[in-house]
Amino acid sequence: MGAGNERGLHVIAVPSGVGAQDPRCEEGPAALTAAGLLDRLAHKGQRLSWETIPRPSPALGRLEAVAEVCAALAQKTYEATAAGHLPVVVGGDHSIAVGTWTGIARALDDKGALGLLWLDAHMDAHTPDTTPSGALHGMPVAALLGYGFPALMRLHGERPALLPQHLCLAGIRSFEPGEAALLERLRVRVFLIDELHRRGLDAVVADALNIVGSGTAGFGVSIDLDVFDPLEEPGVGSAAPDGLFRRDLREALAPLFRNPNLVGVEIAEYNPYRDVDNATARAAIELAELLTT
Numbered sequence: 654m655g656a657g658n659e660r661g662l663h664v665i666a667v668p669s670g671v672g673a674q675d676p677r678c679e680e681g682p683a684a685l686t687a688a689g690l691l692d693r694l695a696h697k698g699q700r701l702s703w704e705t706i707p708r709p710s711p712a713l714g715r716l717e718a719v720a721e722v723c724a725a726l727a728q729k730t731y732e733a734t735a736a737g738h739l740p741v742v743v744g745g746d747h748s749i750a751v752g753t754w755t756g757i758a759r760a761l762d763d764k765g766a767l768g769l770l771w772l773d774a775h776m777d778a779h780t781p782d783t784t785p786s787g788a789l790h791g792m793p794v795a796a797l798l799g800y801g802f803p804a805l806m807r808l809h810g811e812r813p814a815l816l817p818q819h820l821c822l823a824g825i826r827s828f829e830p831g832e833a834a835l836l837e838r839l840r841v842r843v844f845l846i847d848e849l850h851r852r853g854l855d856a857v858v859a860d861a862l863n864i865v866g867s868g869t870a871g872f873g874v875s876i877d878l879d880v881f882d883p884l885e886e887p888g889v890g891s892a893a894p895d896g897l898f899r900r901d902l903r904e905a906l907a908p909l910f911r912n913p914n915l916v917g918v919e920i921a922e923y924n925p926y927r928d929v930d931n932a933t934a935r936a937a938i939e940l941a942e943l944l945t946t
């Protein structure tokens with residue numbers, strides 16, 4: 654390889670932290686850009702374009718603000734996909750996933766269903782009825798499956814953006830019973846961190862690819878940076894111990910990021926205020942760089 658991804662990468666920065674109690678992930682895209690994200694992606698002649706979603710209107714409540722950001726983002730990922738580009742969404746707190754994957758699912762609609770691999774320390778599968786915190790970044794998985802706030806679910810129209818058999822979660826180690834019960838009822842495959850440690854990341858990623866790639870028109874990868882171990886990557890919104898190490902995840906994801914059926918990548922929850930010596934920024938950029946090699 655070395656000529657870069659044949660599809661142009663379309664980076665969409667989403668400076669929104671309104672879905673989290675700590676809003677400072679809104680500074681993530683600016684900090685990652687300052688750390689060299691776009692320069693590193695542009696190397697080796699990779700075709701690259703980028704744009705920024707406007708920050709939510711300050712007058713809005715949290716739900717309305719997240720819905721506004723996600724509607725704008727869904728339009729952009731839809732357009733990028735329809736134009737033959739590969740959307741690379743950079744957050745922002747993880748509530749933006751509702752917009753990212755709704756737009757991509759809409760663009761794929763004629764060809765088939767969307768598959769999605771969700772890498773995260775958390776399940777993000779709460780509904781307004783099960784959430785202990787009320788934070789919207791704990792709800793995008795449920796909303797994409799058609800459960801939760803109508804303002805988020807209905808961005809895709811009447812049907813959910815995602816079907817449970819085309820979704821899997823991996824790296825999970827911190828969750829509440831209500832969200833686990835929803836995923837279990839829907840039979841969503843969840844690879845807990847123990848299974849990753851026990852079987853190895855390559856084996857689990859192979860299983861995951863089988864799930865997200867079977868009966869779908871393509872698959873996306875949503876990475877919450879808190880899937881990493883906070884010993885290496887402290888710069889995240891909601892750190893949880895016992896995660897993945899940078900080198901292991903990079904090696905496991907490299908083949909997925911070169912897969913022609915990849916339809917989008919999302920990197921969320923970078924909090925520059927908690928980072929140490931830009932370590933987490935570098936890890937995030939290295940992941941994105943896998944798209945160019």
Ligand SMILES: [Mn+2]
Nearest residue numbers: 747773777877
């Ligand atoms: Mn998350």
